[in-house]
Amino acid sequence: MSANHRSFPLSRVATTLATSACIGGLLLASTAHADRSEWPQSFTMGTASQGGTYFVYGSGWANLIADELGLSGGGEVTGGPTQNLALVHSGDIAFGMTTMGPAADAMSGNSPLAPGVVMDNVCAMFPMYETPFSISALTDSGITSISEIPDGARIGFGPAGSTSDTYFPAILAELGVNFERRNGGWTDLGGQLQDGLLDVIAFAAGIPIPAVSQLEVQTDVNIIEFTEEEQAAAIKAFPVSEFMIPASTYTTLEEDARAVSMWNFAIAGCDLPEDLVYEATRITMENNDKMRSVHRSAATTIPENVVHNHVIPFHPGAARWFNENGYEIDAAQIH
Structure with a gap:
Protein backbone atom coordinates (compact mmCIF):
# COMPACT_ATOMS: atom_id res chain seq x y z
CA MET A 1 0.00 0.00 0.00
CA SER A 2 1.24 3.45 -0.84
CA ALA A 3 2.29 5.72 1.97
CA ASN A 4 1.71 8.81 -0.19
CA HIS A 5 -1.71 9.95 0.93
CA ARG A 6 -2.02 12.48 -1.88
CA SER A 7 -1.28 10.18 -4.78
CA PHE A 8 -4.95 9.05 -4.98
CA PRO A 9 -4.40 5.71 -6.80
CA LEU A 10 -8.15 5.55 -7.24
CA SER A 11 -8.45 4.03 -10.70
CA ARG A 12 -7.81 0.56 -9.21
CA VAL A 13 -11.44 -0.57 -9.26
CA ALA A 14 -11.98 -4.31 -8.95
CA THR A 15 -15.73 -4.18 -9.28
CA THR A 16 -16.90 -1.08 -11.11
CA LEU A 17 -20.63 -0.61 -11.19
CA ALA A 18 -20.53 2.94 -12.52
CA THR A 19 -18.82 4.53 -15.48
CA SER A 20 -18.00 8.13 -16.19
CA ALA A 21 -21.22 10.05 -16.72
CA CYS A 22 -21.35 13.55 -18.12
CA ILE A 23 -24.53 14.90 -16.60
CA THR A 131 -24.74 -4.42 12.05
CA PRO A 132 -26.63 -7.18 13.89
CA PHE A 133 -24.71 -10.26 15.00
CA SER A 134 -26.91 -13.15 13.94
CA ILE A 135 -26.55 -16.91 13.64
CA SER A 136 -27.98 -19.29 11.05
CA ALA A 137 -28.04 -23.07 10.72
CA LEU A 138 -29.91 -25.49 8.50
CA THR A 139 -33.17 -26.64 10.04
CA ASP A 140 -32.24 -30.30 9.66
CA SER A 141 -29.19 -29.71 11.91
CA GLY A 142 -31.53 -29.53 14.89
CA ILE A 143 -29.71 -26.43 16.19
CA THR A 144 -32.28 -23.93 17.48
CA SER A 145 -30.29 -22.04 20.14
CA ILE A 146 -26.73 -20.99 20.93
CA SER A 147 -26.59 -23.51 23.76
CA GLU A 148 -27.40 -26.30 21.27
CA ILE A 149 -24.37 -25.60 19.07
CA PRO A 150 -22.36 -28.81 19.55
CA ASP A 151 -18.76 -28.93 20.77
CA GLY A 152 -16.36 -28.64 17.87
CA ALA A 153 -18.98 -27.19 15.55
CA ARG A 154 -17.62 -25.86 12.27
CA ILE A 155 -18.61 -22.19 12.27
CA GLY A 156 -18.12 -19.76 9.38
CA PHE A 157 -17.28 -16.25 10.61
CA GLY A 158 -16.95 -14.41 7.30
CA PRO A 159 -13.81 -12.99 5.71
CA ALA A 160 -10.64 -13.00 7.84
CA GLY A 161 -10.25 -9.67 9.60
CA SER A 162 -13.89 -8.65 9.12
CA THR A 163 -16.02 -7.32 11.97
CA SER A 164 -17.71 -10.70 12.20
CA ASP A 165 -14.39 -12.56 12.30
CA THR A 166 -12.92 -10.11 14.83
CA TYR A 167 -15.77 -10.12 17.35
CA PHE A 168 -18.13 -13.06 16.81
CA PRO A 169 -15.66 -15.82 17.77
CA ALA A 170 -14.90 -13.97 21.00
CA ILE A 171 -18.60 -13.45 21.71
CA LEU A 172 -19.42 -17.14 21.20
CA ALA A 173 -16.42 -18.18 23.30
CA GLU A 174 -17.68 -15.87 26.05
CA LEU A 175 -21.02 -17.70 25.82
CA GLY A 176 -19.33 -21.08 26.24
CA VAL A 177 -19.36 -22.31 22.64
CA ASN A 178 -16.46 -24.54 21.57
CA PHE A 179 -15.93 -24.44 17.80
CA GLU A 180 -13.70 -24.83 14.76
CA ARG A 181 -13.19 -21.46 13.10
CA ARG A 182 -13.70 -21.13 9.33
CA ASN A 183 -13.37 -18.05 7.12
CA GLY A 184 -14.56 -17.07 3.65
CA GLY A 185 -16.94 -14.82 1.75
CA TRP A 186 -20.59 -14.95 2.80
CA THR A 187 -21.79 -16.47 -0.45
CA ASP A 188 -19.13 -19.18 -0.25
CA LEU A 189 -19.92 -19.93 3.39
CA GLY A 190 -23.62 -20.15 2.58
CA GLY A 191 -22.82 -22.78 -0.04
CA GLN A 192 -20.66 -24.68 2.45
CA LEU A 193 -23.49 -24.66 5.01
CA GLN A 194 -25.90 -26.01 2.43
CA ASP A 195 -23.40 -28.71 1.41
CA GLY A 196 -22.90 -29.86 4.99
CA LEU A 197 -19.32 -28.56 5.25
CA LEU A 198 -20.31 -26.11 8.01
CA ASP A 199 -22.64 -26.49 10.97
CA VAL A 200 -23.34 -22.81 11.63
CA ILE A 201 -22.69 -19.40 10.11
CA ALA A 202 -22.21 -16.47 12.49
CA PHE A 203 -23.02 -13.32 10.51
CA ALA A 204 -22.19 -9.72 11.34
CA ALA A 205 -23.76 -7.84 8.45
CA GLY A 206 -26.57 -5.45 7.70
CA ILE A 207 -29.96 -7.04 7.28
CA PRO A 208 -31.35 -8.63 5.27
CA ILE A 209 -28.13 -10.52 4.58
CA PRO A 210 -28.22 -11.55 0.90
CA ALA A 211 -26.62 -14.93 1.63
CA VAL A 212 -29.31 -15.77 4.21
CA SER A 213 -32.12 -14.65 1.91
CA GLN A 214 -30.68 -16.90 -0.80
CA LEU A 215 -30.45 -19.84 1.60
CA GLU A 216 -34.11 -19.37 2.52
CA VAL A 217 -35.06 -19.78 -1.12
CA GLN A 218 -33.10 -23.01 -1.47
CA THR A 219 -33.56 -24.79 1.87
CA ASP A 220 -35.00 -24.57 5.40
CA VAL A 221 -33.00 -22.33 7.74
CA ASN A 222 -33.07 -21.57 11.47
CA ILE A 223 -32.34 -17.98 12.51
CA ILE A 224 -30.91 -18.47 16.01
CA GLU A 225 -31.49 -15.67 18.50
CA PHE A 226 -29.68 -14.74 21.71
CA THR A 227 -31.41 -15.37 25.03
CA GLU A 228 -31.75 -12.34 27.32
CA GLU A 229 -28.88 -13.69 29.44
CA GLU A 230 -26.64 -14.27 26.41
CA GLN A 231 -27.40 -10.80 25.08
CA ALA A 232 -26.55 -9.19 28.44
CA ALA A 233 -23.29 -11.13 28.68
CA ALA A 234 -22.21 -10.03 25.19
CA ILE A 235 -23.05 -6.38 25.89
CA LYS A 236 -21.06 -6.46 29.11
CA ALA A 237 -17.95 -7.91 27.46
CA PHE A 238 -17.90 -6.23 24.02
CA PRO A 239 -18.67 -2.86 22.26
CA VAL A 240 -22.13 -3.98 21.15
CA SER A 241 -25.68 -2.97 22.04
CA GLU A 242 -29.18 -4.47 22.13
CA PHE A 243 -30.87 -5.18 18.82
CA MET A 244 -34.00 -6.95 17.59
CA ILE A 245 -34.08 -8.41 14.08
CA PRO A 246 -37.58 -7.61 12.80
CA ALA A 247 -39.67 -10.63 11.86
CA SER A 248 -40.26 -9.03 8.45
CA THR A 249 -36.54 -9.33 7.61
CA TYR A 250 -36.69 -13.01 6.65
CA THR A 251 -39.48 -15.36 5.64
CA THR A 252 -38.10 -17.84 8.21
CA LEU A 253 -38.81 -15.55 11.17
CA GLU A 254 -42.24 -15.62 12.77
CA GLU A 255 -41.39 -13.01 15.42
CA ASP A 256 -38.60 -10.53 16.17
CA ALA A 257 -35.30 -12.19 17.06
CA ARG A 258 -33.04 -10.94 19.86
CA ALA A 259 -29.45 -10.07 18.86
CA VAL A 260 -26.66 -7.55 19.46
CA SER A 261 -25.33 -4.94 17.03
CA MET A 262 -22.58 -2.44 16.21
CA TRP A 263 -22.90 0.84 14.25
Whole structure:
Protein backbone atom coordinates (compact mmCIF):
# COMPACT_ATOMS: atom_id res chain seq x y z
CA MET A 1 0.00 0.00 0.00
CA SER A 2 1.24 3.45 -0.84
CA ALA A 3 2.29 5.72 1.97
CA ASN A 4 1.71 8.81 -0.19
CA HIS A 5 -1.71 9.95 0.93
CA ARG A 6 -2.02 12.48 -1.88
CA SER A 7 -1.28 10.18 -4.78
CA PHE A 8 -4.95 9.05 -4.98
CA PRO A 9 -4.40 5.71 -6.80
CA LEU A 10 -8.15 5.55 -7.24
CA SER A 11 -8.45 4.03 -10.70
CA ARG A 12 -7.81 0.56 -9.21
CA VAL A 13 -11.44 -0.57 -9.26
CA ALA A 14 -11.98 -4.31 -8.95
CA THR A 15 -15.73 -4.18 -9.28
CA THR A 16 -16.90 -1.08 -11.11
CA LEU A 17 -20.63 -0.61 -11.19
CA ALA A 18 -20.53 2.94 -12.52
CA THR A 19 -18.82 4.53 -15.48
CA SER A 20 -18.00 8.13 -16.19
CA ALA A 21 -21.22 10.05 -16.72
CA CYS A 22 -21.35 13.55 -18.12
CA ILE A 23 -24.53 14.90 -16.60
CA GLY A 24 -23.84 18.63 -17.17
CA GLY A 25 -26.92 20.67 -16.42
CA LEU A 26 -28.43 17.86 -14.36
CA LEU A 27 -25.96 18.49 -11.55
CA LEU A 28 -27.51 20.27 -8.61
CA ALA A 29 -26.59 23.91 -8.17
CA SER A 30 -24.41 23.36 -5.11
CA THR A 31 -22.45 20.70 -6.97
CA ALA A 32 -21.95 22.97 -9.96
CA HIS A 33 -20.42 25.62 -7.70
CA ALA A 34 -18.14 23.23 -5.83
CA ASP A 35 -14.39 23.62 -6.28
CA ARG A 36 -13.55 20.56 -8.41
CA SER A 37 -10.00 21.59 -9.32
CA GLU A 38 -8.37 19.03 -7.02
CA TRP A 39 -10.91 16.25 -7.37
CA PRO A 40 -9.71 12.87 -8.63
CA GLN A 41 -11.14 11.65 -11.94
CA SER A 42 -12.26 8.39 -10.34
CA PHE A 43 -12.78 6.87 -6.92
CA THR A 44 -13.09 3.51 -5.20
CA MET A 45 -15.36 2.52 -2.31
CA GLY A 46 -14.00 -0.34 -0.18
CA THR A 47 -16.78 -2.82 0.65
CA ALA A 48 -16.35 -6.47 1.73
CA SER A 49 -16.98 -9.91 0.25
CA GLN A 50 -19.65 -10.58 -2.35
CA GLY A 51 -22.87 -11.90 -0.86
CA GLY A 52 -22.73 -9.51 2.10
CA THR A 53 -24.52 -6.25 2.78
CA TYR A 54 -21.35 -4.14 2.59
CA PHE A 55 -20.80 -5.16 -1.03
CA VAL A 56 -24.37 -4.37 -2.10
CA TYR A 57 -24.61 -1.13 -0.11
CA GLY A 58 -21.14 0.16 -0.98
CA SER A 59 -21.30 -0.63 -4.69
CA GLY A 60 -24.75 0.95 -4.95
CA TRP A 61 -23.56 4.04 -3.07
CA ALA A 62 -20.57 4.39 -5.39
CA ASN A 63 -22.91 4.16 -8.39
CA LEU A 64 -25.14 6.91 -6.99
CA ILE A 65 -22.25 9.26 -6.19
CA ALA A 66 -20.57 8.64 -9.55
CA ASP A 67 -23.80 9.41 -11.42
CA GLU A 68 -24.54 12.56 -9.43
CA LEU A 69 -21.00 13.98 -9.57
CA GLY A 70 -20.05 12.94 -13.10
CA LEU A 71 -17.09 10.84 -11.97
CA SER A 72 -16.04 7.25 -12.56
CA GLY A 73 -16.40 5.19 -9.41
CA GLY A 74 -17.21 1.75 -8.09
CA GLY A 75 -17.10 -0.69 -5.23
CA GLU A 76 -14.10 -2.90 -4.54
CA VAL A 77 -14.21 -6.30 -2.87
CA THR A 78 -12.12 -6.19 0.32
CA GLY A 79 -11.74 -8.04 3.59
CA GLY A 80 -14.28 -5.70 5.20
CA PRO A 81 -14.16 -3.03 7.91
CA THR A 82 -10.67 -3.69 9.27
CA GLN A 83 -9.03 -3.77 5.86
CA ASN A 84 -11.06 -0.78 4.66
CA LEU A 85 -9.60 1.30 7.49
CA ALA A 86 -6.06 0.36 6.44
CA LEU A 87 -6.72 0.98 2.73
CA VAL A 88 -8.29 4.39 3.35
CA HIS A 89 -5.51 5.37 5.78
CA SER A 90 -2.82 4.52 3.21
CA GLY A 91 -4.61 6.27 0.35
CA ASP A 92 -5.12 3.12 -1.70
CA ILE A 93 -8.86 3.78 -1.78
CA ALA A 94 -10.77 7.03 -1.30
CA PHE A 95 -13.81 5.77 0.61
CA GLY A 96 -14.69 2.78 2.74
CA MET A 97 -17.12 1.33 5.24
CA THR A 98 -16.35 0.30 8.80
CA THR A 99 -17.82 -0.50 12.19
CA MET A 100 -17.10 1.19 15.49
CA GLY A 101 -15.18 -1.71 17.06
CA PRO A 102 -12.49 -2.06 14.38
CA ALA A 103 -12.39 1.75 14.08
CA ALA A 104 -11.60 2.13 17.78
CA ASP A 105 -8.78 -0.40 17.39
CA ALA A 106 -7.38 1.41 14.33
CA MET A 107 -7.53 4.82 15.98
CA SER A 108 -5.54 3.51 18.96
CA GLY A 109 -2.94 1.65 16.90
CA ASN A 110 -4.32 -1.79 17.70
CA SER A 111 -5.50 -2.91 14.28
CA PRO A 112 -4.61 -6.58 13.73
CA LEU A 113 -3.55 -5.67 10.18
CA ALA A 114 -1.06 -3.00 11.28
CA PRO A 115 -0.17 -3.30 14.98
CA GLY A 116 1.27 -0.07 16.36
CA VAL A 117 0.08 2.06 13.41
CA VAL A 118 -2.29 4.85 14.47
CA MET A 119 -4.59 5.27 11.48
CA ASP A 120 -4.99 9.03 11.59
CA ASN A 121 -5.77 9.55 7.89
CA VAL A 122 -9.26 8.06 8.31
CA CYS A 123 -12.22 10.42 8.71
CA ALA A 124 -15.93 9.76 9.21
CA MET A 125 -18.51 10.82 6.64
CA PHE A 126 -22.00 9.65 7.54
CA PRO A 127 -23.91 6.98 9.51
CA MET A 128 -24.95 3.85 7.65
CA TYR A 129 -26.76 1.28 9.76
CA GLU A 130 -26.37 -1.06 12.68
CA THR A 131 -24.74 -4.42 12.05
CA PRO A 132 -26.63 -7.18 13.89
CA PHE A 133 -24.71 -10.26 15.00
CA SER A 134 -26.91 -13.15 13.94
CA ILE A 135 -26.55 -16.91 13.64
CA SER A 136 -27.98 -19.29 11.05
CA ALA A 137 -28.04 -23.07 10.72
CA LEU A 138 -29.91 -25.49 8.50
CA THR A 139 -33.17 -26.64 10.04
CA ASP A 140 -32.24 -30.30 9.66
CA SER A 141 -29.19 -29.71 11.91
CA GLY A 142 -31.53 -29.53 14.89
CA ILE A 143 -29.71 -26.43 16.19
CA THR A 144 -32.28 -23.93 17.48
CA SER A 145 -30.29 -22.04 20.14
CA ILE A 146 -26.73 -20.99 20.93
CA SER A 147 -26.59 -23.51 23.76
CA GLU A 148 -27.40 -26.30 21.27
CA ILE A 149 -24.37 -25.60 19.07
CA PRO A 150 -22.36 -28.81 19.55
CA ASP A 151 -18.76 -28.93 20.77
CA GLY A 152 -16.36 -28.64 17.87
CA ALA A 153 -18.98 -27.19 15.55
CA ARG A 154 -17.62 -25.86 12.27
CA ILE A 155 -18.61 -22.19 12.27
CA GLY A 156 -18.12 -19.76 9.38
CA PHE A 157 -17.28 -16.25 10.61
CA GLY A 158 -16.95 -14.41 7.30
CA PRO A 159 -13.81 -12.99 5.71
CA ALA A 160 -10.64 -13.00 7.84
CA GLY A 161 -10.25 -9.67 9.60
CA SER A 162 -13.89 -8.65 9.12
CA THR A 163 -16.02 -7.32 11.97
CA SER A 164 -17.71 -10.70 12.20
CA ASP A 165 -14.39 -12.56 12.30
CA THR A 166 -12.92 -10.11 14.83
CA TYR A 167 -15.77 -10.12 17.35
CA PHE A 168 -18.13 -13.06 16.81
CA PRO A 169 -15.66 -15.82 17.77
CA ALA A 170 -14.90 -13.97 21.00
CA ILE A 171 -18.60 -13.45 21.71
CA LEU A 172 -19.42 -17.14 21.20
CA ALA A 173 -16.42 -18.18 23.30
CA GLU A 174 -17.68 -15.87 26.05
CA LEU A 175 -21.02 -17.70 25.82
CA GLY A 176 -19.33 -21.08 26.24
CA VAL A 177 -19.36 -22.31 22.64
CA ASN A 178 -16.46 -24.54 21.57
CA PHE A 179 -15.93 -24.44 17.80
CA GLU A 180 -13.70 -24.83 14.76
CA ARG A 181 -13.19 -21.46 13.10
CA ARG A 182 -13.70 -21.13 9.33
CA ASN A 183 -13.37 -18.05 7.12
CA GLY A 184 -14.56 -17.07 3.65
CA GLY A 185 -16.94 -14.82 1.75
CA TRP A 186 -20.59 -14.95 2.80
CA THR A 187 -21.79 -16.47 -0.45
CA ASP A 188 -19.13 -19.18 -0.25
CA LEU A 189 -19.92 -19.93 3.39
CA GLY A 190 -23.62 -20.15 2.58
CA GLY A 191 -22.82 -22.78 -0.04
CA GLN A 192 -20.66 -24.68 2.45
CA LEU A 193 -23.49 -24.66 5.01
CA GLN A 194 -25.90 -26.01 2.43
CA ASP A 195 -23.40 -28.71 1.41
CA GLY A 196 -22.90 -29.86 4.99
CA LEU A 197 -19.32 -28.56 5.25
CA LEU A 198 -20.31 -26.11 8.01
CA ASP A 199 -22.64 -26.49 10.97
CA VAL A 200 -23.34 -22.81 11.63
CA ILE A 201 -22.69 -19.40 10.11
CA ALA A 202 -22.21 -16.47 12.49
CA PHE A 203 -23.02 -13.32 10.51
CA ALA A 204 -22.19 -9.72 11.34
CA ALA A 205 -23.76 -7.84 8.45
CA GLY A 206 -26.57 -5.45 7.70
CA ILE A 207 -29.96 -7.04 7.28
CA PRO A 208 -31.35 -8.63 5.27
CA ILE A 209 -28.13 -10.52 4.58
CA PRO A 210 -28.22 -11.55 0.90
CA ALA A 211 -26.62 -14.93 1.63
CA VAL A 212 -29.31 -15.77 4.21
CA SER A 213 -32.12 -14.65 1.91
CA GLN A 214 -30.68 -16.90 -0.80
CA LEU A 215 -30.45 -19.84 1.60
CA GLU A 216 -34.11 -19.37 2.52
CA VAL A 217 -35.06 -19.78 -1.12
CA GLN A 218 -33.10 -23.01 -1.47
CA THR A 219 -33.56 -24.79 1.87
CA ASP A 220 -35.00 -24.57 5.40
CA VAL A 221 -33.00 -22.33 7.74
CA ASN A 222 -33.07 -21.57 11.47
CA ILE A 223 -32.34 -17.98 12.51
CA ILE A 224 -30.91 -18.47 16.01
CA GLU A 225 -31.49 -15.67 18.50
CA PHE A 226 -29.68 -14.74 21.71
CA THR A 227 -31.41 -15.37 25.03
CA GLU A 228 -31.75 -12.34 27.32
CA GLU A 229 -28.88 -13.69 29.44
CA GLU A 230 -26.64 -14.27 26.41
CA GLN A 231 -27.40 -10.80 25.08
CA ALA A 232 -26.55 -9.19 28.44
CA ALA A 233 -23.29 -11.13 28.68
CA ALA A 234 -22.21 -10.03 25.19
CA ILE A 235 -23.05 -6.38 25.89
CA LYS A 236 -21.06 -6.46 29.11
CA ALA A 237 -17.95 -7.91 27.46
CA PHE A 238 -17.90 -6.23 24.02
CA PRO A 239 -18.67 -2.86 22.26
CA VAL A 240 -22.13 -3.98 21.15
CA SER A 241 -25.68 -2.97 22.04
CA GLU A 242 -29.18 -4.47 22.13
CA PHE A 243 -30.87 -5.18 18.82
CA MET A 244 -34.00 -6.95 17.59
CA ILE A 245 -34.08 -8.41 14.08
CA PRO A 246 -37.58 -7.61 12.80
CA ALA A 247 -39.67 -10.63 11.86
CA SER A 248 -40.26 -9.03 8.45
CA THR A 249 -36.54 -9.33 7.61
CA TYR A 250 -36.69 -13.01 6.65
CA THR A 251 -39.48 -15.36 5.64
CA THR A 252 -38.10 -17.84 8.21
CA LEU A 253 -38.81 -15.55 11.17
CA GLU A 254 -42.24 -15.62 12.77
CA GLU A 255 -41.39 -13.01 15.42
CA ASP A 256 -38.60 -10.53 16.17
CA ALA A 257 -35.30 -12.19 17.06
CA ARG A 258 -33.04 -10.94 19.86
CA ALA A 259 -29.45 -10.07 18.86
CA VAL A 260 -26.66 -7.55 19.46
CA SER A 261 -25.33 -4.94 17.03
CA MET A 262 -22.58 -2.44 16.21
CA TRP A 263 -22.90 0.84 14.25
CA ASN A 264 -21.37 1.30 10.79
CA PHE A 265 -20.08 4.57 9.31
CA ALA A 266 -18.78 5.50 5.89
CA ILE A 267 -15.20 6.75 5.96
CA ALA A 268 -12.97 8.83 3.70
CA GLY A 269 -9.32 9.73 3.48
CA CYS A 270 -8.86 12.86 5.59
CA ASP A 271 -6.85 14.50 2.79
CA LEU A 272 -9.59 14.15 0.17
CA PRO A 273 -10.81 17.57 -1.08
CA GLU A 274 -13.33 19.12 1.29
CA ASP A 275 -15.86 19.93 -1.44
CA LEU A 276 -15.79 16.35 -2.75
CA VAL A 277 -16.59 14.87 0.66
CA TYR A 278 -19.19 17.59 1.29
CA GLU A 279 -20.98 16.72 -1.95
CA ALA A 280 -20.80 12.97 -1.34
CA THR A 281 -22.25 13.48 2.15
CA ARG A 282 -24.94 15.85 0.88
CA ILE A 283 -26.10 13.49 -1.85
CA THR A 284 -26.28 10.59 0.61
CA MET A 285 -28.07 12.45 3.39
CA GLU A 286 -30.56 14.20 1.09
CA ASN A 287 -31.55 11.15 -0.96
CA ASN A 288 -32.59 8.48 1.51
CA ASP A 289 -35.15 7.13 -0.93
CA LYS A 290 -32.38 6.37 -3.42
CA MET A 291 -30.22 4.85 -0.68
CA ARG A 292 -33.09 2.59 0.42
CA SER A 293 -33.41 1.40 -3.16
CA VAL A 294 -29.74 0.33 -2.92
CA HIS A 295 -30.36 -1.71 0.24
CA ARG A 296 -33.12 -1.80 2.85
CA SER A 297 -30.61 -1.29 5.67
CA ALA A 298 -30.16 2.31 4.43
CA ALA A 299 -33.42 3.19 6.20
CA THR A 300 -31.15 4.32 9.05
CA THR A 301 -28.74 6.21 6.77
CA ILE A 302 -30.17 9.49 8.02
CA PRO A 303 -28.61 12.61 9.58
CA GLU A 304 -30.09 12.00 13.04
CA ASN A 305 -27.86 8.96 13.47
CA VAL A 306 -24.64 10.96 13.16
CA VAL A 307 -24.59 11.00 16.99
CA HIS A 308 -23.53 7.33 17.07
CA ASN A 309 -19.92 8.07 16.10
CA HIS A 310 -17.73 8.70 19.16
CA VAL A 311 -14.59 7.18 17.69
CA ILE A 312 -13.58 8.58 14.28
CA PRO A 313 -12.91 12.29 13.67
CA PHE A 314 -15.21 13.75 11.02
CA HIS A 315 -13.93 14.92 7.66
CA PRO A 316 -14.28 18.74 7.45
CA GLY A 317 -16.42 18.39 4.33
CA ALA A 318 -18.85 16.02 6.02
CA ALA A 319 -18.94 18.09 9.21
CA ARG A 320 -19.75 21.21 7.17
CA TRP A 321 -22.87 19.58 5.71
CA PHE A 322 -24.11 18.37 9.11
CA ASN A 323 -23.45 21.72 10.80
CA GLU A 324 -25.14 23.65 7.98
CA ASN A 325 -28.23 21.49 8.38
CA GLY A 326 -28.67 21.67 12.14
CA TYR A 327 -26.86 18.48 13.20
CA GLU A 328 -24.14 20.01 15.31
CA ILE A 329 -20.70 18.40 15.28
CA ASP A 330 -18.35 19.90 17.85
CA ALA A 331 -15.10 21.33 16.55
CA ALA A 332 -13.21 18.84 18.73
CA GLN A 333 -14.75 15.99 16.69
CA ILE A 334 -13.54 17.38 13.35
CA HIS A 335 -10.20 16.42 11.81
